[in-house]
Every structure is written in structure tokens, then in C-alpha cells.
Amino acid sequence: MKEPILVVEDDVMIRNLITIYLNKNGYDVLEAEDGERAKELFLKHHPCLIVLDLMLPKISGEVFCKWVRKDMNNNDVSIIMLSAKSQIGDKINGLQIGADNYITKPFNPDELVAHVEAMLRRTGMMCQKITYDGLCIMPRKREVLLYDKSIHLTKHEFELLYLLMSHPNTVFTRERLVNELYAYDEQDILDRTIDAHIKKLREKIEAVPSKPRRIRTIRGMGYKFVN
Structure with missing residues (x-):
């Protein structure tokens, strides 16, 4: 059984697209439309990897990422940031606050799945007792x-x-x-x-x-x- 993945994205079409492609590749997916819901799902299900949009309602992706890394003291979960912000400074900031990877929008969903699989090979594959x-x-x-x-x-x-x-x-x-x-x-x-x-x-x-x-x-x- 592959690892559960949390997809945090407020755009329902993008969120559904990511979910479809991850499901097609055998992953269980948890979906959150904002940062508050993402916190709830994270605490309940402890996903191995998070696909995280930055511009979210209620709690931003940056704040959520910092919460996972610092408040929850969790460095095991992998975080892939998705963002329309494509400047090098934005990417550096995302990596500095705790992301393991940074992908700009628009993106190819097959490429995203490849990044997910590569990330789990290196740092994940560690959810199942x-x-x-x-x-x-x-x-x-x-x-x-x-x-x-x-x-x-x-x-x-x-x-x-x-x-x-x-x-x-x-x-x-x-x-x-x-x-x-x-x-x-x-x-x-x-x-x-x-x-x-x-x-x-x-x-x-x-x-x-x-x-x-x-x-x-x-x-x-x-x-x-x-x-």
C-alpha cells in the first residue's frame, strides 16, 4: 500500500486534477481546500507527503509549512510546494521555510507524480507500520x-x-x-x-x-x- 498524500489546494479543478493523477498511480489522497482543513487532516492522518499550494485562504501555505516544520517539529514528512510565484527569490524562500521541492504553475501532472515518487524514494516510503x-x-x-x-x-x-x-x-x-x-x-x-x-x-x-x-x-x- 502506497503512502497517503495530503493535497492542499484551494482551486478545485487543480486539486481534482492532482488527485486523479495520484489515484491513478496508486496513492491514497487527502484533500484540503485551505490551511485550517490541512491542519486537521495532518493531525488526524499524518501523511507522508504534502503537495502544498502557497496562496491559500484562512492559513497561507507558508504559515502551514512553518507550522509543520517548527510547531509540530516534523521533518519526516516531505513537502512539495506548488505556486504561481516563479521568481528565484520565491523559490529560495519556499525551500528555506521547509519545502523539499518547489514546482511552479502551470505544471505537468505527470511530472508532479514523478517528483512525488522520487521524493518518497529518498525520504518517504515510511508511513506504514x-x-x-x-x-x-x-x-x-x-x-x-x-x-x-x-x-x-x-x-x-x-x-x-x-x-x-x-x-x-x-x-x-x-x-x-x-x-x-x-x-x-x-x-x-x-x-x-x-x-x-x-x-x-x-x-x-x-x-x-x-x-x-x-x-x-x-x-x-x-x-x-x-x-
Whole structure:
């Protein structure tokens, strides 16, 4: 199931267009026509990504964005701003107050969907709680529970576990894991780095790390999470 997306746009035709294209690509969409309604939906549903118009009634897009980032102290949700304001200063301001991306109107809806998917690949795909046999990962909280006991993971360990649990019984080569998880890291990531993270994960989530039941090694290929 793909992540819920909040679309905040007062122009009903534009809002409907965005919703249609996102629905067509398998996303659940929450719709808000103004900033106040956007706050209500955000608090109730905790969307992973927000498509946000700037010129909104009641509460502006700028104010709403600042509220999400500062008052709610939320940096997990991705924000794509949509605006008719096309000056470079407007774009810089939007990014400085908390947007992850800035798209000017008029826009191509297929391009917007591509931006959404790219954003979720990099920072999202982290809304759904996943539970298998006592192991529970809650991406938005960055928390992992093993039989209701909290397990501390490093950033890389967490992202690796989430990727594997999100694709149960799928074999990931070391090269694919490097490309999926560390493409934006400055340091060189080697196969042995992946092996080290797997080893640490097993020590934390496996009853017998030397005989792993959850994260299996597929000889000559890579690793998979067995549900």
C-alpha cells in the first residue's frame, strides 16, 4: 500500500486534477481546500507527503509549512510546494521555510507524480507500520520493537531493516542495497559495509544471530527478510 498524500489546494479543478493523477498511480489522497482543513487532516492522518499550494485562504501555505516544520517539529514528512510565484527569490524562500521541492504553475501532472515518487524514494516510503512475528518497525517514529521491547538501531541499520521488511522474501544483492540506501552518501560504501550492518542487525533482532531466522543470507546473491 502506497503512502497517503495530503493535497492542499484551494482551486478545485487543480486539486481534482492532482488527485486523479495520484489515484491513478496508486496513492491514497487527502484533500484540503485551505490551511485550517490541512491542519486537521495532518493531525488526524499524518501523511507522508504534502503537495502544498502557497496562496491559500484562512492559513497561507507558508504559515502551514512553518507550522509543520517548527510547531509540530516534523521533518519526516516531505513537502512539495506548488505556486504561481516563479521568481528565484520565491523559490529560495519556499525551500528555506521547509519545502523539499518547489514546482511552479502551470505544471505537468505527470511530472508532479514523478517528483512525488522520487521524493518518497529518498525520504518517504515510511508511513506504514510493519509487523512480523513480534518484530515491529514504525517508520514515522523511527522506532523498532521486538516483542514490545524497544530496540536501538543506527540510522543505516534502521533504513536497511525497513527496506528488507518492506519487501519480504525478496532477495537484495549487496549492490542493490548500496544503490537503494546509500546513493546520497559522500563516503564510499563497500560490500563489507552492508555485511557489517547485517551482522549488527542480526545481533539485535535474532534470537540466535549465528542462525538467523529473519534475515537470511542467500549464497552467491545477497540477503532477504523472511516473514
